[in-house]
Amino acid sequence: MPVMRDIFALMEKYGHEQVVFCRHEGTGLKAIIGIHDTTMGPALGGCRMIPYESTDEALEDVLRLSRGMTFKCGVADVDFGGGKMVIIGDPVSDKSPEMFRAIGRFVGGLGGRFFTGTDMGTMPEDFVHAKRESNHFVGLPKEHGGSGDTSIPTALGVLQGMRATAKFLWGTESLEGRVVSIQGVGKVGGRLLDLLMEEGARAVIADINEERVHQLKEKYGDRVELSTVTDIHRVEVDIFSPCARGGVVNDTSIDELRCQAIVGSANNQLQEDRHGDELHERGILYAPDYLVNAGGLIQVADELEGYNEERVLAKTRAIYEMLLQIYERSRQENIGTHRAADRLVLERLEKVADIRRIMLGWNGR
Structure with missing residues (x-):
């Protein structure tokens, strides 16, 4: 039987406030949201989609990336904290509009603690679908009210x-x-x-x-x-x-x-x-x-x-x-x-x- 990693120990190692696991059977969504530090403001960071070999690999990635976003926000002097979302899956074959609508529900359920948008494996158009469910998405195409290509x-x-x-x-x-x-x-x-x-x-x-x-x-x-x-x-x-x-x-x-x-x-x-x-x-x-x-x-x-x-x-x-x-x-x-x-x-x-x-x-x- 595989040994389960101590998630609280990992959160302590990287200094995280919150880690959220998201699963939706109908769309095949498996995702993790990492909220590192909200001292400066709500967490902000991209959503990437990669065919990770394991949940452990995805967890390690989201923890490192969301921590990096805290430092990025701090050094860029914007009033946001560090967050990140990773989706476990192949962006070519596993992605669907319904999956991103499910993401819209999960991110919206955080009540404004986390804002996200495009990253590796995702496109601005994906979040047009997500934004139909909640308003916590950025970097959308200009024709959909976003700021365009980051x-x-x-x-x-x-x-x-x-x-x-x-x-x-x-x-x-x-x-x-x-x-x-x-x-x-x-x-x-x-x-x-x-x-x-x-x-x-x-x-x-x-x-x-x-x-x-x-x-x-x-x-x-x-x-x-x-x-x-x-x-x-x-x-x-x-x-x-x-x-x-x-x-x-x-x-x-x-x-x-x-x-x-x-x-x-x-x-x-x-x-x-x-x-x-x-x-x-x-x-x-x-x-x-x-x-x-x-x-x-x-x-x-x-x-x-x-x-x-x-x-x-x-x-x-x-x-x-x-x-x-x-x-x-x-x-x-x-x-x-x-x-x-x-x-x-x-x-x-x-x-x-x-x-x-x-x-x-x-x-x-």
Whole structure:
């Protein structure tokens, strides 16, 4: 008989407030919602759909991702906490409108503690169905009242991270002539490649979709070279940009890296915090992923407050200055950049928690 994991011990390990398991037999829905911390406000985070090999794998993913969202919200200075939802299933064969309507019921049942939208394996159109059941969804298509494609500010935020990294390492924010390897050229990675080409950079790209990489190679010619998803981190480049799944910096890959910096959109790029410490010791500059990929979060958070595109882009561009602050703190305190970013967020959470001890007034209940 398999041994059941102690869910409360895992919640304590990652610091979670709430974990919700959702099942609906009629649609085949099996999902987990993780609400990490609501000090700053309601939990906010995407909903991804992956054919996880086990419930344990899905649980571990939702806990790590929702914790990361707390830090992302904190560093992006939006009044939301960290949450995430994962669906166990194949997004190609298992997805249905009815499944997302069931999701709408489950998320709505949380009474506003959690807002979600598109992530890996889900599309904005999926949540049009979910929103028929409750109003706790963001990032819908513009024709359905949403703010549209979140990959646009996300890619811009990563580019701003690369500019700040270039400024810190080489004294100029220009990326002209720099070589960047992109692992994953989907929604965000593909847009990032377009931006890098406009900047005059060169690129090495890899994706599980071989047709996609060959299309991009044909589009950009000699300025783009091809690699494989498993080998691209070994290519000698100025900046390595993970833009697919997390955990790419691990015990195996860390010895194989041949880059001066890591700046990408993937969540949880460090398999463990100690890998960030090792990068610091090796002199590889790491841009904390939850900061540089925060553009999409900034957009959907703004959507909940009344969407303004210029405000979103301005806040996304500010990732540049924030990252330079983190790099400088890392240098001054001789700690990994991930720890410098974490300290900044925890300090903000403490200040907000202290402010919110002040009662606004009696509401009659």
